[in-house]
Amino acid sequence: MRRAELTAHAIALGLLVLAPWWLSPYDLSLLGRFLAMSILALGLTIVWGWSGLLSLGQGVFFGLGAYALAMNLKLAALAPGDLPDFMVWSGFSRLPWWWAPFRHPLVALAAVVLVPAAVAAAFGWLVFHRRVRGVYFALLTQALALAFSTFLVSQQAYTGGFSGLTNFGPLFGVQLADQKGQTALYGVTLVLLTASYALATWLSKSHFGRLLVAIRDGENRVRFLGYNAAPYKVAAFTLAAAFAGLAGALYVAQVGVISPDMVGVVPSIEMLIWVAVGGRESLAGAVLGCLLVNFGKDWVSSAMPSLWLFVMGGLFVLVVTVLPRGIGQLVSVRVPRRRPAEVAPAAQELAGQ
């Protein structure tokens, strides 16, 4: 990374680390959840910005991660042998077999990343193996989002239905809802975001990252250079799903509730807008976009709740027409290729021949 960018990143990280001291508790709690969502945004940069795969279903993986942890936290609030309220109302006498493992926090934490990754890998393999691309791929992911949220709502007995899961217990003995828990969560979120960011940055410079961009630009050419393109796309999609699952778990731990309306078709589109506004080919842009849009949403919704949808629509139009590379266009954008400033010397060399 260049010196200037390194400095900018260091300053940003510093500000975030010190946030518990200079932000109000309310703003800090918002920042905490938006930083969690930024991890999902990083995943979108990988799968959409670099690989060119428009996924309208990231909400699914966010939801899978969130529900995985929520199941554990819900059970943690109950005495052994007791059932969640929605199951009692549905006449269950025993915990369904697939709920039982989530009693163990470590199983739940593993599931946070592994379940979304497994679903993404299976879905991706089916789809990319058959060379489904572009719009059709996007529609399939949206169908997945719709199916997932419908499943959550309709299977009330197993999922808590429309109200989702809430009233959580402690995790590893820590009550997440109180001050100490929230501060600890903020720290964990920041650490995981930094780690994800570092991982994604390293990927962007690696041959794997380069291949993702190559497949986006010329899948045929890449095939005819001896690569099977499908596994790379599956890998990118799975990685993005893992990031989304992690984001979901950190989110639900801080917010204390997860429900189907946070994980379906509309939230998935909103996630795309964060990244589109910030600049989808840039990791810093993705995080910036996520923070900007979400703080903006909070501000607009507090002032006039019904206005947010219009603002979101307007943002979408703005980005598509005027700022296709996002706000990052106006600021120095971190993309894994050379900038125009380096083309000029080459052109002058040519002119001087």
Next chain:
Amino acid sequence: MNQPLLQIEHLTVRFDAFTAIDDLSLTVPARSVRVLIGPNGAGKSTLLDAIIGRVRPAAGRIVFKGRDLTHLPEHRIVRAGICRKFQAPGLLDSLTVHDNLVVAEARSRRWPALLRTQPTAAQAGRIDGILATVGLTAERHRPAGRLAHGQKQWLEIGMVVASGAELLLLDEPAAGMSLGEREQTADLLQRLADRHSLLVIDHDMAFVERLGAPVSVLHVGRLLKEGSLQDVRQDPQVRAVYLGRVDECEYDYA
């Protein structure tokens, strides 16, 4: 080596009702150059597409180094040792010239290469060599999409060489180049023939002449004539369907 590098046996390719290649048989020996000429739409590019696995034949076989490749997926055919340069430049536009070559370089296909951020020293040396050979050293950091048309051709030739293939399929390698550059490209291809076999499609007779290689003429998906350029040029049928009035292609001046 007695066994020919590539053997095409009774190949037929159809697109719905249209027969693009009709019972075609062709042999390419190792370390040689063969030129394919013929009218636009005769099936030359389709033949290369069939060899590389981009289109599936309706009948016939494609045998490479004794191995039947006819129904393999594209990336396996490439790994067997064949690489194609397309007629319209097929580059990775947002990557730099250098990075295009890194992606193409044979060793990049292996798993360990995925995690590396830089090519190995051996790869870097080979890439520098190819950049020098195709005259793009000064452009190494330019995004490939910004190159001039002829430069894109050179880059693609470089990528095909970098892939380490034994058989190079080159579709109009000199298109978009000036006279001097075409001569350079012809010389480059002749040098490549020391280590590779080349199957070349082109329309520039001066370029074909400079290559000094045997010529196969295709017409409506069939082999019309084979031989040296001199022989082929005299043939009245070839003149009628392809070359035009005079074999030197002189024009009426305005």
Next chain:
Amino acid sequence: MSVNTITLDRVSAGYGLGRVVSDVSFTIAAGEAATILGRNGVGKTTLLRTLVGLHPAAGGRVLFDEEDVTRHRAFDRARRGIGYVPQGRGIFQHLTVAQNLELGLTACAGRPGPRRRGIPDHIFDVFPVLDRLRHRKAGLLSGGEAQQLSIGRALVTEPTILILDEPTEGIQPSVVQQIQAALVDIRREWHVAVLLVEQYLDFAWSVADRFYVLRGGRIAGQGRTSEQRPETVAHLLNV
């Protein structure tokens, strides 16, 4: 109609901060034919695209029929009578030959004179093969047929100048001869000026009166084709 169809006055163009074309000036008189030669990457296509308005000029002026069109958009320049045949032909794959040609008529809208209905017959006199292929989808044409369609489409607009970027690339020799004959006919019958970017010097010499050699984005040589043989210019094109 004025004396000078096209005038370039110290035109520069480039991408971002770089300059690909610097300070190029030349004039094409009405009915005249000129060719631009040069190595790969020297700026020929960028120069043409700046001339027709597909690329913004970073400096200098472009004059068409003695009127400054530097700030005019490409479709406006097309309406005034600049016919452009791009490298790679640019025909519309899913439309038929006839539909591609008819699209050229939209460029005539707003021009003085009788309203033009349908494709003028003279296009099919110049390129008989297009008559036979009227209802064929353009994507199914061979390279040579596609090139003739691209030129035909530009001709439908009844241009004052025809600008061609490497029209012989990828075309078989017999069709190249047809195109050469067609260009000679077009000039003679309708006094259309021609600006040709070409790599095949024999072809260029057979069509053009004047030549300009571009090197490093600037004009490094020029002359009349009647006074100098192509070989004398070849050294300027060498590596």
